[in-house]
Amino acid sequence: MPRALASSRRARPAQLAPPAARQAAASPLLPPGLLERLLAEAMGRGADFAEVYVERTSTTAVVLEEQRIRSAQVGLVQGVGVRVIAGAKVGYAYSDDWDEAALLRAARTAAMIAQGGGSERAYPVKRVPVPSHYRVGQPLEDVAVARKTALLTRADKASRAFDSRIQQVNASYVDQTRRIAVANTTGRFSEDTQDQSRMSVHVVALGKNGERRTGMYGSGGRVSFSYWDGVTPESVAEEAARQAIATLGAVDCVAGPQTVVLAPGWSGILLHEAVGHGLEADFIRKGTSLFAGKLGEKVASELVTVIDDGTVSSARGSINIDDEGVPGERKVLIENGVLKGYLYDQLNAKLMNQRSTGSGRRESFKSLPLPRMTNTFLAPGDHAPEDILKEVKRGLYCATFGGGQVDISNGNFVFEVSEAYQIEDGKLGRPVKNAILIGVGPEALKNISRVGCDPMPDPGMGICVKDGQMLPVGVGLPTVRIDNVTVGGTKVG
Known part of the structure; x- marks a missing residue:
């Protein structure tokens, strides 16, 4: 299947999320009127189908090594991708610049890649309801980073307390609050907020004659931060330590x-x-x-x-x-x-x-x-x-x-x-x-x-x-x- 990928602008690396981005979280990512203009531009050379995908994702990533927090990063990535399909040909372009002119350039780029026949018409979109299989009361991006780093400190302590043969502990915590919106030329327009949290612990146990065994365990899901009150850092760490100790003498x-x-x-x-x-x-x-x-x-x-x-x-x-x-x-x-x-x-x-x-x-x-x-x-x-x-x-x-x-x-x-x-x-x-x-x-x-x-x-x-x-x-x-x-x-x- 012929397929091409083009970018109207190179995506910027993750950056600190400004307060304004958090305040805007409740508002639409892009207004329906702009989505309709992008779809019309994407279909300007004629095609079977066009789609606009909008994303704003905030991420927190914390790493613990050698009993110290080595890094704690908070970042924001956002952008818009436009896909055009003509037969089996696919044109795709994206931009991390949300200025209307930049987004229209991305739509034209995708259209040129797909190379369909000419067409001029409007493509109205209508918001459709979506199911709810996960519900997070407080977005993970709004939880203080200090509370997230504390999880790893507790995990490190619990791993080492499990058995004196645990010699090394590495732990990580990552979460995301990801908002997406998708509109296409069938008229469908839907949005979703997807929170995700995950913690993992990796340990090394040292046995007789220098034998080294490892254990790794993690947990998480589309859950609120209160999840870690039930599935505690201690329980995750102890399972990783158990694996390492249990396999000594294998x-x-x-x-x-x-x-x-x-x-x-x-x-x-x-x-x-x-x-x-x-x-x-x-x-x-x-x-x-x-x-x-x-x-x-x-x-x-x-x-x-x-x-x-x-x-x-x-x-x-x-x-x-x-x-x-x-x-x-x-x-x-x-x-x-x-x-x-x-x-x-x-x-x-x-x-x-x-x-x-x-x-x-x-x-x-x-x-x-x-x-x-x-x-x-x-x-x-x-x-x-x-x-x-x-x-x-x-x-x-x-x-x-x-x-x-x-x-x-x-x-x-x-x-x-x-x-x-x-x-x-x-x-x-x-x-x-x-x-x-x-x-x-x-x-x-x-x-x-x-x-x-x-x-x-x-x-x-x-x-x-x-x-x-x-x-x-x-x-x-x-x-x-x-x-x-x-x-x-x-x-x-």
Whole structure:
């Protein structure tokens, strides 16, 4: 698909948010009249569709290292992006200058890139109501930075108090108050305010003979600052410390095919990467996904139902509207093992004669929207988690995952397991190190033989990267048993 990106002005780096910007937060980002003029300018050379995306995002980022606050930054980024679609051609231009003349130049630039036929008409827009899946009373940008830095100081203290073997603690806190407005030539005009808060703690434990083990944990979501009264910095820090201490004395992982049991919650990252990306419509349309052309076919065990849901209350990946102004949805992608649907943004939906599923997301006004996941999880089954474990004579229990990578074209995945344990005669044994799961997404789905009745979302720390764009996402699953998984390790069984 031919696509171009142009800018009428280079975006400025994040800067201190002036009080005037906060006072203006309750007013419209851009008046409807100006949005209509920009749409008319964008369609001036003729096209099928034009869209104006407006964003103002304030961010606070605090970092603690070596028992000291190393940085505390507050910034404001704002800008306007204009997209024009003519057939399969896309023109996109953006500006961080909100002067009307600069915005009109951006609209003309996008129109010239798309190069449609000539047209002159008005494109009135009407504000539409949006759902509310998250409600934050006090915007996070209005909370004093000192209160946010205090969270990290408490986390550092709690990590070190957990065990004397905790030698190093790094912690970070990031929040955003993001306001967006989207108007397009269908007449739709919608706005949303998206607050997001996240804290993470990374620790290093030092054991006998200089052995070093790490632990990492985080939490957050589309929540108010009072969230940290319940999910305290101490609880986040103690879980990170627990992981590091629990894996001291770990033995080498045995390589070879094994029965693997996934812990509930964060293990859903495996589902997100190995399956979810392959169901995004751009990969489907281009035929580069292993799931292309398989609607209605059995692609997984009958125990497997995969759902992407942008409507989960206050979850990290939830959206009232996506970044094309379409309301978030609950989408059943795989039902009882049968492939039921894909994730569509507006462009790919149009080219594939489908409708958008509210999956068009972008990192900022400088980015084109892409079909992306929101909160992706495996529906619960009927098996008790303790029974799933008891049935395994010998295998690997994966408690926490680290990094991983997936090839969308063939489904091949490789995932590092940061906290794992031997399973022997239905019980957890010694911790193991250097465990890696290797496989093919659809094959792993077909080898799922038990799905627990204990669904659990991740704690709210997921970040997904696609085409260089980073977005918050959620994952989750119950306890799951997968048979015949190739495990990479440092010891021959």
